[in-house]
Amino acid sequence: MSDFALSRGNWLERGIGALRLGRANLNLRLGAGIVLAWALVALLAPWIAPFDPIAHNLPDKLQGPSLAYPFGTDNFGRDILSRVIYGARIDLQMGVIGVLFPFLIGTTIGSIAGYAGGWVDSVLMRLVDVVLAFPFLVLMLAIIAILGPGLYSFYIAMALVGWVSYARLVRAQVLVLKTSDFVTAARSLGFGRLRILFRHILPNCIAGSIVFSMSDVVLVVLSGSAISYLGLGVQPPTAEWGVMIAEGQNFITTAWWITTFPGLAIVFMALGFSLLADGLAERLGLRQR
Amino acid sequence: MHRYSFVLYRPLQLIPVLFGISVLSFVLVKSIPGDPVRMLLGTKATPEAVARIRALYGLDEPLFMQYFYFLKNLGIGEMGQSILYKTPVLPLIADRVAPTLFLVIGSVLLTLLIAVPLASVAATWRGRAVDHAIRAFTTAGLGFPAFWLGIMLIILFSVKLGLFPVAGYGETVIDKLHHMILPCLTVALALSAVVTRNLRASMIAELASDHATAARAKGLSESWIFRRHILPNSLIPAINLLAINVGWLIGGSVVVETVFSLPGMGQLLVRAIFTRDYMVVQGVTLVFACATVLLNFIADVLTVAADPRVKL
Numbered sequence: 001m002s003d004f005a006l007s008r009g010n011w012l013e014r015g016i017g018a019l020r021l022g023r024a025n026l027n028l029r030l031g032a033g034i035v036l037a038w039a040l041v042a043l044l045a046p047w048i049a050p051f052d053p054i055a056h057n058l059p060d061k062l063q064g065p066s067l068a069y070p071f072g073t074d075n076f077g078r079d080i081l082s083r084v085i086y087g088a089r090i091d092l093q094m095g096v097i098g099v100l101f102p103f104l105i106g107t108t109i110g111s112i113a114g115y116a117g118g119w120v121d122s123v124l125m126r127l128v129d130v131v132l133a134f135p136f137l138v139l140m141l142a143i144i145a146i147l148g149p150g151l152y153s154f155y156i157a158m159a160l161v162g163w164v165s166y167a168r169l170v171r172a173q174v175l176v177l178k179t180s181d182f183v184t185a186a187r188s189l190g191f192g193r194l195r196i197l198f199r200h201i202l203p204n205c206i207a208g209s210i211v212f213s214m215s216d217v218v219l220v221v222l223s224g225s226a227i228s229y230l231g232l233g234v235q236p237p238t239a240e241w242g243v244m245i246a247e248g249q250n251f252i253t254t255a256w257w258i259t260t261f262p263g264l265a266i267v268f269m270a271l272g273f274s275l276l277a278d279g280l281a282e283r284l285g286l287r288q289r
Numbered sequence: 290m291h292r293y294s295f296v297l298y299r300p301l302q303l304i305p306v307l308f309g310i311s312v313l314s315f316v317l318v319k320s321i322p323g324d325p326v327r328m329l330l331g332t333k334a335t336p337e338a339v340a341r342i343r344a345l346y347g348l349d350e351p352l353f354m355q356y357f358y359f360l361k362n363l364g365i366g367e368m369g370q371s372i373l374y375k376t377p378v379l380p381l382i383a384d385r386v387a388p389t390l391f392l393v394i395g396s397v398l399l400t401l402l403i404a405v406p407l408a409s410v411a412a413t414w415r416g417r418a419v420d421h422a423i424r425a426f427t428t429a430g431l432g433f434p435a436f437w438l439g440i441m442l443i444i445l446f447s448v449k450l451g452l453f454p455v456a457g458y459g460e461t462v463i464d465k466l467h468h469m470i471l472p473c474l475t476v477a478l479a480l481s482a483v484v485t486r487n488l489r490a491s492m493i494a495e496l497a498s499d500h501a502t503a504a505r506a507k508g509l510s511e512s513w514i515f516r517r518h519i520l521p522n523s524l525i526p527a528i529n530l531l532a533i534n535v536g537w538l539i540g541g542s543v544v545v546e547t548v549f550s551l552p553g554m555g556q557l558l559v560r561a562i563f564t565r566d567y568m569v570v571q572g573v574t575l576v577f578a579c580a581t582v583l584l585n586f587i588a589d590v591l592t593v594a595a596d597p598r599v600k601l
Binding site: 126127129130131132133134135136137138139141142143144145146215218221222223225226229230231232242245248249252253256259260262263266267268269270271273274275278 | 305306309310312313317320321322428429431432433434435436437438440441443444448455535536537538539540541543544547548558559561562563565567570571573574577578581582
């Protein structure tokens, strides 16, 4: 926390510094490595995928893992490896966008609630209580029921439901910082309320939310793939890991590879973000080992 | 004030939350695109017929009056009609409670059965290979999709080993137990990662605490100390953790019911979404939300019962 408050360097320098100083921090380096690797896979998918992820190739259907098809093929003869590689694009995008909007909305609402106090705070926090009273996935599904299945419905539902954790987190931080000396100093200099909130308080309480957002990516990817598995998110024939698992479930007695590899992909992407969150928390001194 | 007096006044504090839940459920159904009367009568209905139906269902009244009727109907257990099943929603849900309840309770018990031994071993041999292996499991386990885990367990235990049925709920009690082991294990494996992680941390804190040192100074054996001093104290935060995860648990059961074709509330919800059976969606969502609030309340009572220091 302290170096976030004190350092005056630009964001890039701080970012590089965070990576360099993590020499003893295995979690951070391993997590960043895995996440970076997935980002590369998603970016370079058209060049590294050996086959078209959607085109049918019926003569080669339901083949087990081999040299030609390392992860086997599905009932349409599509290469599972290529589909897993293309799936990284959708699932990574799901994780990033699915966290970004809740992060922005929650941070804004939380900081307003914490800084304004009074009835504004009470109303906003009661709203948080109500949203939290619903089981997360059930409320998501109820919203998707109204909007209709699809990836965009998932993003909207995520934004409507996911912001509450960020709002709580930021509000608690703002409440603490509001009474700190540097805020009093800024106020005595005659700075406006918005300037104090956005230039002085928020930059100092954002670290916790960023760390949380990394572990939140895990939850979002798991929910997104689960909703797609249920048939209410990403629609076939798009190569998305949850969709692939749903498609493969009809063939579990004969072709285990169709479901196994997309699931492992989810596990490894989630592992990357979990480690990154742990490592960042450690690096920023937010959590004890 | 008596320690348990909160059991009386806490429900009063829950009223605003329950009120909010009802408002949100009402808003959800109100925001369905399209005119419900037009959907009921078709596009060729005369304006007079539309107006008559509108008046019949109170749809011509102001929104807050409509909400008031909605609340009044909820009070007498009236949640509307299912379009697909042609029956009232509440009995439909009541028929589906048992498998879901079985799944949730069974998963929690199995979670404790997995997490307590793992955390004890990890905390006792802290820093050793066993500890590292268990911590690797807890870190990776956070990212296990429950639906995939369920299918993997089916492939291993049902397809390869033939030990459990692939799907379904069964008829007799023994049969049901046989059918429910894999679904419960699925949820438990996913949940035990986070529980083990926290249990291990609180055990390590307890092992270093003054009361443990005092017990050691009295010459008590380490295993006695662990059983009588460490374990009960570290289980209390675990109860709270499970309470926080009730929402997750219910969400997980929705997905796992679909994986194993269990005729529970989750499966009802998913089917209702596909068939646009909005009254059922609303009913299940409401019941799940109230169940979450109730279970959190029960967890509060349990915490107070387990720890004399806690006052709510």
